[in-house]
Amino acid sequence: MHWSIGLLRGVRRGKACSCKASPRQAARIGGPTNRIGATRVVLADLQSKTLTAFDHDVRSAFAAAAGVHPDNDAWKRACRKVAFGGLGLRKASEYADAAFISSLSSCSELASSIDGAFRAGDNVSTNHVGNAIDRINAKLPAEFQLDPSLEEIPSQKGITTKMERKSLDADLLSADVSTAMKAHLQLVSVPGSGAWLHGFPSRVAKTLIDAPLFRIAIKRRLRMPILHEPCHCPSCGTSLDIYADHALVCMCGGDRTLRHNALRDTANWFAKTAGLNPVKEKAGLLPPRPDADSIREGLTTRGRRLADIWLPQWLGNGPAPWDFAVTSGLRADEIHVSAVGAGHCTVAYEEVKR
Numbered sequence: 001m002h003w004s005i006g007l008l009r010g011v012r013r014g015k016a017c018s019c020k021a022s023p024r025q026a027a028r029i030g031g032p033t034n035r036i037g038a039t040r041v042v043l044a045d046l047q048s049k050t051l052t053a054f055d056h057d058v059r060s061a062f063a064a065a066a067g068v069h070p071d072n073d074a075w076k077r078a079c080r081k082v083a084f085g086g087l088g089l090r091k092a093s094e095y096a097d098a099a100f101i102s103s104l105s106s107c108s109e110l111a112s113s114i115d116g117a118f119r120a121g122d123n124v125s126t127n128h129v130g131n132a133i134d135r136i137n138a139k140l141p142a143e144f145q146l147d148p149s150l151e152e153i154p155s156q157k158g159i160t161t162k163m164e165r166k167s168l169d170a171d172l173l174s175a176d177v178s179t180a181m182k183a184h185l186q187l188v189s190v191p192g193s194g195a196w197l198h199g200f201p202s203r204v205a206k207t208l209i210d211a212p213l214f215r216i217a218i219k220r221r222l223r224m225p226i227l228h229e230p231c232h233c234p235s236c237g238t239s240l241d242i243y244a245d246h247a248l249v250c251m252c253g254g255d256r257t258l259r260h261n262a263l264r265d266t267a268n269w270f271a272k273t274a275g276l277n278p279v280k281e282k283a284g285l286l287p288p289r290p291d292a293d294s295i296r297e298g299l300t301t302r303g304r305r306l307a308d309i310w311l312p313q314w315l316g317n318g319p320a321p322w323d324f325a326v327t328s329g330l331r332a333d334e335i336h337v338s339a340v341g342a343g344h345c346t347v348a349y350e351e352v353k354r
C-alpha cells in the first residue's frame with residue numbers, strides 16, 4: 001500500500017514521489033488510470049490536455065517510486081496490459097475514447113427509457129462522437145471496427161484489449177523490430193509470465209522482492225538495458241549482452257540450479273500451506289537406472305526420484321509428481337523460434353525431461 005499511496009499522491013500533486021516498491025502494487029497502478037470517471041462522461045477531445053498531463057504525472061511518479069526510467073519505447077511496453085507483457089500502466093489519453101463510447105452505448109437504452117427524446121449525440125456532440133469512433137477504429141484491426149450507430153459496441157475492456165493486441169502484433173510483424181525483441185515480446189506475453197506482478201509480497205512465502213532485484217525484474221520485463229555495454233560473463237567468459245539474457249542460461253555458477261530450487265521450494269511452501277502434504281525430493285519412486293543409462297540427473301543412492309515434489313493426493317486422482325525445469329526462450333538456439341511463438345522452448349524442454 002505504501003508504494004501505491006505514495007504514487008497516487010505523486011500523481012495528484014503532479015510531482016515525483018518517493019516510496020518503497022512491490023510488484024503487486026506496480027501492476028495495479030493502471031487501476032486508477034482506468035478508473036478516471038471523467039473519461040466515461042466527457043469526450044476525450046474536450047479534456048485532452050488534462051489526460052495528457054495525468055499520463056505524464058503517472059510516468060514521473062512511476063520512475064520516482066520504482067527507480068526505473070523507461071525511454072519512450074520501453075514506456076510504451078509498460079503501458080500494455082500485463083497479459084501483453086506490460087505493467088498495466090495504461091494511458092488515460094489513449095483509452096479515453098473507448099471508455100466514453102463504451103459507456104455511452106451501454107447506457108443509451110436506459111437513458112431512452114427514462115427520456116423518450118434522448119439521443120446519444122445532439123447536433124454539437126454528434127461530430128465529437130463520430131470523431132471518437134474514428135479515432136478508436138484507427139487503432140482497431142479491420143475485423144473489429146465499431147459501428148458509428150453505436151450498435152453492439154463491446155465493453156471498454158473488449159475494445160482496449162483489441163487495440164493493444166493490434167499494437168503488439170504491429171511490433172511482432174515489423175521489420176524494424178529485432179528478432180530478440182520479438183522473442184522477448186512473445187515470451188512476456190505467455191499466460192502466467194506476468195503472474196509475479198500480482199503475487200502477494202510475503203517474506204514467509206519468499207514472494208517478497210527486494211528493491212534492487214525488483215528494479216532489474218522491471219527492466220527485464222520492459223527490455224531495458226541492465227548493463228551499459230556488453231562484457232564477458234564472469235562465470236563462463238562468454239559474451240554477456242546488455243540485457244543480461246545470457247545470465248538466464250549460463251551453465252556455470254549454479255544460478256540455474258538456484259532458480260530451479262527456489263521454484264521448487266516456493267511451490268512446496270504453497271502446497272504445504274494448502275494442506276496437500278507434499279514430500280520434497282521423494283526418492284525411491286522408480287527402480288534404479290540400468291548401468292547403460294548415462295543420464296545422471298536425479299539419481300539417488302536409494303533409487304531414482306520421480307519428481308521434485310510428490311503429492312500423496314492430487315485433485316482426487318491419487319498421488320501425483322511435480323517436476324520443475326528452468327529454461328529460456330532467449331537461448332541462442334531458441335531465439336528465432338521464440339520470435340514467432342513462445343511455446344517452443346517449454347514444449348521442447350518438457351520432452352527432454354520425459
Ligand SMILES: [Zn+2]
Pocket residue numbers: 233234235236237238246250251252
Ligand atoms: Zn556465463
